[in-house]
Amino acid sequence: MTEHSPQTSTRRRIGIVGARGHVGSELIRLVAAHPALDLAFVSSRERAGQRLDAHEPGYSGDLVYGSLGPQDVAGQGVDAVVLALPNGKAAPFVEAIDGMAPGTWVVDLSADYRFDDRWYYGLPELTRDRRDARRRISNPGCYATAMQLAIAPLRDALDGPVQCFGVSGYSGAGTTPSDKNDPDKLRDNLMPYALTGHVHEREVSRQLGHPVEFMPHVAPHFRGLTITANLHLRDPIERSAAVARYRGFYADEPLVRVAEDAPWVSAIAGAHHVEIGGFAVSEDARRLVVVATIDNLLKGAATQALQNLNLAFGLDETLGIPV
């Protein structure tokens, strides 16, 4: 892509709220290196007044973090606002933007609008065909992205609920101190939590229109998560047919890779794609186990937000994403 190509000739201005957080930080790096996007503002209460380049080596401009409230954010005149705030904090920002700048695109990283049909649910590989005039984009959860991509190719062949065992690095728990991001409590440990009713269980079940039972855990590593999905099938399937089905389903998807072997979570940190593999078949061939790994901060959050921004602006979906 050259500097003067039609795609990049109109530069778009992006503001990020929650810019100190794990996801905000990843998105800053991606936007800073993007050929058609400019960072217009970054907001963090804790870092207000500090230069962005002091915290983000990938950024070389003069931006300084601000502490912007909802009205300030809505008044910035940007093309898109990305909300990278903890769950439950988006509404005042969305209300201010709806009132003052309704034409501004909003990408919300939290779970706050994932069950709201006024918002487009942006998991491009599965939902890009459902895009329409809505300028409100709800970015899927990290585990929820991996689970949906691991199940979707066999969605129509399922018999009964799917069980998913998940293990995440502790960056998934954000920066607000809790047991789930406490290195002492996590040392040599695997911490189960929300073993029924996790928001991503509801999110995936709703999106796939099929019950999914999800059992999450958090582990001592920083980033990357793995899902082991147990799929009960109506009809027997051969391993080679299962692999072929997944390969066909994702043949044109640069951010989904299908492999024969079960992927390891240690290999996905820093990568922008989801890796799906394993394909173990039971003796009666009516149970298939697949494993999916994803970097929770990238394809599980920031990379997916960038796919959604690219689509919103009519750019190539993977522009600015190293694939």
Ligand SMILES: NC(=O)C1=CN([C@@H]2O[C@H](COP(=O)(O)OP(=O)(O)OC[C@H]3O[C@@H](n4cnc5c(N)ncnc54)[C@H](OP(=O)(O)O)[C@@H]3O)[C@@H](O)[C@H]2O)C=CC1
């Ligand atoms: N971590 C992950 O793997 C994933 C996270 N997500 C979602 O993305 C969002 C961000 O996650 P993550 O980066 O991990 O979170 P962090 O806890 O790392 O960062 C949250 C950011 O929001 C700011 N913030 C917190 N409360 C408020 C508030 N009331 N008003 C304004 N700013 C506030 C924080 O503080 P300050 O203002 O001081 O900078 C910080 O900048 C969450 O909704 C999370 O669920 C989605 C997928 C994966």
Ligand SMILES: CC(=O)N[C@@H](CCC(=O)OP(=O)(O)O)C(=O)O
């Ligand atoms: C390890 C850990 O705690 N992970 C987070 C998931 C992060 C994420 O995707 O969260 P949202 O759905 O809130 O956006 C959790 O289970 O809540």
